[in-house]
Amino acid sequence: MSRFWSPLIARLAPYTPGEQPRMANLVKLNTNENPFGPSPKVIEAIRGEIGDNLRLYPDPESEQLRQTIADYYGVTRDQIFVGNGSDEVLAHVFQALFQPGAPVLFPDITYSFYPVYCGLFGIEGKTVPLNDKYQIEPSDYAQPNGGVIFPNPNAPTGVAMELALIEQIVQANPDSVVVVDEAYVDFGTASAIALVDRYPNLLITQTLSKARSLAGLRVGLAVGHRDLIEALERVKNSFNSYPLDKLAQVGAQAAFEDEDWFEHTRQAVISERERLTGGLQKQGFDVLPSKANFVFTRHPAHAGETLALALRERGIIVRHFQKPRISEFLRITVGTPLQNDALLDALGDIV
Numbered sequence: 318m319s320r321f322w323s324p325l326i327a328r329l330a331p332y333t334p335g336e337q338p339r340m341a342n343l344v345k346l347n348t349n350e351n352p353f354g355p356s357p358k359v360i361e362a363i364r365g366e367i368g369d370n371l372r373l374y375p376d377p378e379s380e381q382l383r384q385t386i387a388d389y390y391g392v393t394r395d396q397i398f399v400g401n402g403s404d405e406v407l408a409h410v411f412q413a414l415f416q417p418g419a420p421v422l423f424p425d426i427t428y429s430f431y432p433v434y435c436g437l438f439g440i441e442g443k444t445v446p447l448n449d450k451y452q453i454e455p456s457d458y459a460q461p462n463g464g465v466i467f468p469n470p471n472a473p474t475g476v477a478m479e480l481a482l483i484e485q486i487v488q489a490n491p492d493s494v495v496v497v498d499e500a501y502v503d504f505g506t507a508s509a510i511a512l513v514d515r516y517p518n519l520l521i522t523q524t525l526s527k528a529r530s531l532a533g534l535r536v537g538l539a540v541g542h543r544d545l546i547e548a549l550e551r552v553k554n555s556f557n558s559y560p561l562d563k564l565a566q567v568g569a570q571a572a573f574e575d576e577d578w579f580e581h582t583r584q585a586v587i588s589e590r591e592r593l594t595g596g597l598q599k600q601g602f603d604v605l606p607s608k609a610n611f612v613f614t615r616h617p618a619h620a621g622e623t624l625a626l627a628l629r630e631r632g633i634i635v636r637h638f639q640k641p642r643i644s645e646f647l648r649i650t651v652g653t654p655l656q657n658d659a660l661l662d663a664l665g666d667i668v
């Protein structure tokens with residue numbers, strides 16, 4: 318705190334990212350990165366872009382990348398927005414598309430960046446409790462609001478929602494924008510992009526950080542009606558008109574073009590998730606049904622915090638949230654087969 322801080326900054330409660338420790342031989346299962354690397358074609362494309370051209374600004378509109386994504390999803394380029402990670406895309410969404418006068422609704426257990434953006438942009442947020450199976454109840458979102466946002470699958474629970482239920486929320490809110498944050502959708506959930514042409518109030522965000530294994534490149538995107546996309550463009554061009562550098566643009570494009578790599582690594586994560594779930598259940602853990610690249614789990618006889626600390630002593634890092642309703646849980650990222658074995662061995666030891 319300093320007298321030079323603006324009142325807004327003094328009031329903020331910023332997001333706490335999962336730690337990125339620099340220790341060797343760590344089994345790092347705390348931030349949902351992909352254990353399998355990005356496509357070799359992505360690396361090749363980035364290498365090809367490194368040269369004298371880096372003295373020039375990148376394409377401010379990322380036209381080629383947006384066209385590639387539009388073709389991939391069967392929409393038009395003016396329905397695609399790209400940003401420097403989906404966190405930046407979400408920031409623009411909060412600023413551009415959520416209305417004052419009624420609170421923005423999101424689940425009580427969800428991505429903790431949403432309340433942070435409410436604080437940054439002076440938006441009132443209201444949490445809506447998940448039911449006792451940790452699911453989103455669509456009827457709870459039929460109440461006055463300035464916007465709705467939730468991830469599908471939800472984080473940190475991993476629990477997914479059927480498209481028909483999402484559609485109910487969209488239909489119940491014709492006068493506000495409903496945002497579906499699909500950071501983990503590629504690990505086994507149907508995308509609501511299938512609905513965007515029917516609902517002008519529906520916006521989908523996605524990231525290349527998880528299923529496409531490019532957390533370090535920082536690329537996220539949004540898909541929706543062109544009027545929603547134009548609103549995001551207006552914020553972008555009032556904030557940072559070159560959010561994606563040249564390396565990110567070509568790397569992201571190559572990622573969407575290498576369907577084989579995407580399919581192969583995604584399936585490997587899904588099958589490891591199922592194996593990890595089975596291994597945990599054998600040790601007496603409750604595991605919520607996950608459609609993400611992580612599992613959310615608790616043991617009836619061991620506190621979440623104790624387990625997280627005991628794992629850390631063995632060089633394994635998982636995420637534990639000191640929050641109501643979920644403090645007994647661990648969020649464990651699906652790792653490589655070897656990492657998952659190390660985790661299961663360590664937990665077997667501990668419990």
Ligand SMILES: *Cc1c(COP(=O)(O)O)cnc(C)c1O
Nearest residue numbers: 402403404428472500524526537
């Ligand atoms: C990881 C994650 C993001 C952010 O992704 P970036 O593109 O890396 O900024 C957004 N939403 C949810 C729910 C996430 O888990």
